[in-house]
Amino acid sequence: MRVQENVSLKRLNSFGIDASARYFVEVADQEEVAAFVSEPHFADQPLLILGGGSNLLLRHNFEGVVLKVGFSGIELLLEDNDHYYLEVGAGENWHGLVMHCVANGYAGIENLSLIPGNVGAAPMQNIGAYGVELQDVFEKLEATEIRSGEYREFSIDECQFRYRDSVFKNELQGKYVITSVTLRLSKSAQLNTSYGAIEEELEAMNIGEVDINSISQAVINIRNSKLPDPDVLGNAGSFFKNPIISEEEFLQLRSEYSDVVSYPADTGVKIAAGWLIDQCGWKGKRIGNAGVHENHALVLANYGNATGDEIYKLSEEILNSVRTKFKITLEREVNVV
Numbered sequence: 001m002r003v004q005e006n007v008s009l010k011r012l013n014s015f016g017i018d019a020s021a022r023y024f025v026e027v028a029d030q031e032e033v034a035a036f037v038s039e040p041h042f043a044d045q046p047l048l049i050l051g052g053g054s055n056l057l058l059r060h061n062f063e064g065v066v067l068k069v070g071f072s073g074i075e076l077l078l079e080d081n082d083h084y085y086l087e088v089g090a091g092e093n094w095h096g097l098v099m100h101c102v103a104n105g106y107a108g109i110e111n112l113s114l115i116p117g118n119v120g121a122a123p124m125q126n127i128g129a130y131g132v133e134l135q136d137v138f139e140k141l142e143a144t145e146i147r148s149g150e151y152r153e154f155s156i157d158e159c160q161f162r163y164r165d166s167v168f169k170n171e172l173q174g175k176y177v178i179t180s181v182t183l184r185l186s187k188s189a190q191l192n193t194s195y196g197a198i199e200e201e202l203e204a205m206n207i208g209e210v211d212i213n214s215i216s217q218a219v220i221n222i223r224n225s226k227l228p229d230p231d232v233l234g235n236a237g238s239f240f241k242n243p244i245i246s247e248e249e250f251l252q253l254r255s256e257y258s259d260v261v262s263y264p265a266d267t268g269v270k271i272a273a274g275w276l277i278d279q280c281g282w283k284g285k286r287i288g289n290a291g292v293h294e295n296h297a298l299v300l301a302n303y304g305n306a307t308g309d310e311i312y313k314l315s316e317e318i319l320n321s322v323r324t325k326f327k328i329t330l331e332r333e334v335n336v337v
Contacts, residue, residue, distance in 0.1 A: 013053040016234035021066035028070035054116035090120025107189035131195030234302030274298035
């Protein structure tokens with residue numbers, strides 16, 4: 001296990017924030033995790049577990065230990081009449097996994113194409129897009145407790161998945177290193193094309209028979225047309241969650257704004273946060289080096305050498321304006337450190 005000091009994290013977070021870690025440790029297997037948890041020097045240090053760095057806003061230098069999680073590998077554990085069960089290392093790139101599944105006919109995550117980040121971060125916030133969430137295909141995950149070194153498995157119930165949320169963003173935040181995730185993927189695809197602009201894009205692509213390959217490509221096309229490449233313009237994708245309001249609140253909102261963009265939710269109605277932000281006049285607006293993307297109001301971006309604090313203050317102004325205009329409080333999807 002190699003320990004580095006005062007390491008720049010600029011290339012390890014998709015916002016490209018120039019912040020550093022007091023200590024930096026990368027683990028690639030269980031032996032290295034065991035070595036890390038047994039090191040007494042780190043026992044009382046603040047800890048940040050880092051995957052792909054694509055859902056992270058660093059406001060300051062991190063005066064503790066940044067633990068970078070590797071763990072590669074995609075293994076077909078078993079299959080039955082209906083499903084394939086894939087165990088995937090936490091350090092695998094998420095989009096690379098989706099492409100692997102599409103190429104092999106493993107159905108279920110094609111709608112989650114081009115989501116940035118690594119597999120280990122997927123259950124932390126129950127990633128989702130275009131009508132599909134991780135919990136729809138989740139079987140279990142394996143993790144190691146930081147303080148004790150105890151290895152354990154988490155079932156779907158134990159993960160406490162909710163909309164862009166899980167137990168790992170709440171009471172177990174920073175307490176476990178997720179080392180692998182097992183997914184349950186279908187042999188018979190249940191195609192989901194009703195969310196967002198997928199059907200419109202498939203029509204534009206002049207697709208004959210729709211399959212998981214074409215849905216994946218449609219999602220890639222849509223995301224590329226709306227979302228900036230983090231390698232070109234620093235960003236973390238969708239910065240805010242779509243708020244869920246009651247049916248009564250929605251009817252009142254729609255009576256005032258007939259063009260409100262909404263989606264059904266398990267409890268109430270989900271309102272498009274991007275629409276709310278756009279209505280407040282933020283799309284394309286910049287304050288210094290921080291700004292809101294011109295094509296997607298849900299994306300905050302680093303247009304130069306913005307600090308994490310500049311981007312955070314911009315998000316505060318957006319929160320306040322949406323709250324004032326609509327009496328709706330947005331939540332950040334991005335983890336702020």
